[in-house]
Amino acid sequence: MSVTKNDTAVLKNFINGKWVNSNSEQTLDVPNPATNELLTRVPVSTKEDVDLAVAAAKEAFKTWKNVPVPKRARVLFKFHHLLTENHEELARLIVLENGKAYKEAYGEVQRGIECVEFAAGAPTLMMGETLSGIAEEIDSEMFRFPLGVVGGITPFNFPMMVPLWMFPMAIACGNTFILKPSERTPILANRLAELFLDSGAPAGVLNVVHGAHDVVNGLLDHKDIAAVSFVGSQPVAKYVYERAAAEGKRVQALSGAKNHHIVMPDADLDKAVQNVMSSTFGSAGQRCMACSAVVVVGDNAPFIAALKKSADELIIGNGMDDEVLLTPVIRKEHRDKALGFIQKRLEDGADLIRDGRKEMDELPEGNFLATIFDHVTPDMTIAKEEIFAPVLSLLRAKDLDEGLEYIRKSRFGNGATIYTNSAKAVRQFREEADAGMLGINVGVPATMAFFPFSGWKDSFYGDLHVNGKDGLNFYTRKKMITSRF
Numbered sequence: 001m002s003v004t005k006n007d008t009a010v011l012k013n014f015i016n017g018k019w020v021n022s023n024s025e026q027t028l029d030v031p032n033p034a035t036n037e038l039l040t041r042v043p044v045s046t047k048e049d050v051d052l053a054v055a056a057a058k059e060a061f062k063t064w065k066n067v068p069v070p071k072r073a074r075v076l077f078k079f080h081h082l083l084t085e086n087h088e089e090l091a092r093l094i095v096l097e098n099g100k101a102y103k104e105a106y107g108e109v110q111r112g113i114e115c116v117e118f119a120a121g122a123p124t125l126m127m128g129e130t131l132s133g134i135a136e137e138i139d140s141e142m143f144r145f146p147l148g149v150v151g152g153i154t155p156f157n158f159p160m161m162v163p164l165w166m167f168p169m170a171i172a173c174g175n176t177f178i179l180k181p182s183e184r185t186p187i188l189a190n191r192l193a194e195l196f197l198d199s200g201a202p203a204g205v206l207n208v209v210h211g212a213h214d215v216v217n218g219l220l221d222h223k224d225i226a227a228v229s230f231v232g233s234q235p236v237a238k239y240v241y242e243r244a245a246a247e248g249k250r251v252q253a254l255s256g257a258k259n260h261h262i263v264m265p266d267a268d269l270d271k272a273v274q275n276v277m278s279s280t281f282g283s284a285g286q287r288c289m290a291c292s293a294v295v296v297v298g299d300n301a302p303f304i305a306a307l308k309k310s311a312d313e314l315i316i317g318n319g320m321d322d323e324v325l326l327t328p329v330i331r332k333e334h335r336d337k338a339l340g341f342i343q344k345r346l347e348d349g350a351d352l353i354r355d356g357r358k359e360m361d362e363l364p365e366g367n368f369l370a371t372i373f374d375h376v377t378p379d380m381t382i383a384k385e386e387i388f389a390p391v392l393s394l395l396r397a398k399d400l401d402e403g404l405e406y407i408r409k410s411r412f413g414n415g416a417t418i419y420t421n422s423a424k425a426v427r428q429f430r431e432e433a434d435a436g437m438l439g440i441n442v443g444v445p446a447t448m449a450f451f452p453f454s455g456w457k458d459s460f461y462g463d464l465h466v467n468g469k470d471g472l473n474f475y476t477r478k479k480m481i482t483s484r485f
């Protein structure tokens with residue numbers, strides 16, 4: 001399968017409406033995670049490439065900011081149309097470079113399209129506020145203005161949805177944008193740029209610069225970049241937040257996670273197992289909202305037995321095959337890192353419910369692994385760190401208070417879920433769970449485009465989250481006019 005029009009040997013950057021070679025000779029391989037066959041190569045672009053993109057975006061901003069808001073929105077309507085028309089092809093590209101199951105990739109494309117839908121409401125969203133008579137014969141008005149050139153740095157796990165959390169809203173608000181996609185999933189970004197160009201976006205409004213650290217640092221330090229949106233792992237999120245903020249930029253940095261699911265004794269067993277399984281093993285555990293720790297309240301032996309049975313029946317394989325739930329993790333190194341956590345736990349005398357090492361022998365060509373440990377305690381490394389792989393820890397708690405205490409102790413606070421039919425437990429969970437996105441009998445409580453994606457604690461650095469009114473506020477600044485007539 002051909003990946004994109006411009007994939008012959010090395011992907012190109014997209015700058016000022018044109019496909020251009022990077023200044024760098026250095027490239028990284030982009031393999032298919034299910035087979036490790038080479039798909040293409042991505043250039044490790046330089047700061048000079050970033051400078052070219054920033055210059056183009058800065059120039060484009062001069063006119064784009066003055067394009068009437070409804071006309072800007074019309075570009076997004078066209079983009080929406082093209083994304084919808086190419087929904088299946090986009091999903092296949094995600095499976096190819098990321099490895100997740102087609103059904104999940106299809107869902108990801110849908111989540112991305114919804115971000116475009118939301119951003120196309122810019123004429124309403126961007127409305128300001130007025131008050132006549134703040135003093136005698138004096139009125140006040142508030143208008144929203146774009147910031148300028150915005151940089152977006154994205155992770156490998158949602159190659160479509162995460163870029164679409166960022167650039168449609170930023171651009172609808174009148175900004176111009178430079179996207180630095182993950183070097184591990186760079187293919188889809190070029191297809192998105194292609195479709196955006198076909199939607200009538202003028203040259204320079206959206207630019208894509210591929211690469212790794214140098215491109216990121218180039219964006220963080222560039223004096224002509226007004227704001228940076230970042231999504232990725234915790235250490236990098238903190239680094240990006242601090243470095244860009246030190247340069248006086250507006251920053252939103254979405255970070256890592258350790259999401260706890262509390263299973264109460266009264267939970268519907270089948271539904272709890274089904275939700276935990278798909279949250280833990282779907283997308284190979286590589287979702288920032290994936291369940292990685294289950295807190296079993298009370299001695300719920302039937303739940304443990306049903307979970308074990310379901311885990312033993314996991315269908316493993318290539319994401320393009322129907323019925324597959326467990327797909328590969330992104331790289332062999334990633335699988336080896338997860339294996340390191342597993343081996344450490346085994347050395348400490350772990351209670352293993354499912355041993356993922358068998359997939360490594362049975363399917364050596366892909367990066368497969370699925371493991372469950374029981375009787376993990378909150379102080380163990382495996383319970384505290386984000387592994388970002390299908391490795392699940394079961395913790396035991398005597399009651400809901402203790403379960404909530406585990407969540408409070410975690411330095412992450414992206415999501416948490418409770419499985420119960422008790423209104424009292426739900427209310428206590430809602431009030432006391434120390435995380436920004438909660439699920440009540442929902443395995444992946446990710447928010448829709450019109451609400452903020454609102455991680456807490458070390459899962460987020462900044463003030464305004466992506467999406468919803470937060471996204472709008474992040475990509476606009478307010479101007480107040482006080483008038484005496």
Ligand code: NAD
Nearest residue numbers: 154155156181182212213216232233236254255256257288
């Ligand atoms: P990553 O941090 O390795 O990479 C993210 C981006 O940062 C990439 O574009 C990469 O090129 C760049 N980068 C990586 N290391 C860098 C460095 N040292 N200096 C400068 N730039 C660097 O993350 P990933 O592995 O691609 O993605 C998975 C992570 O993203 C997980 O931790 C996951 O929880 C997180 N994530 C969080 C959310 C959220 O909403 N909170 C959503 C998706 C993913």
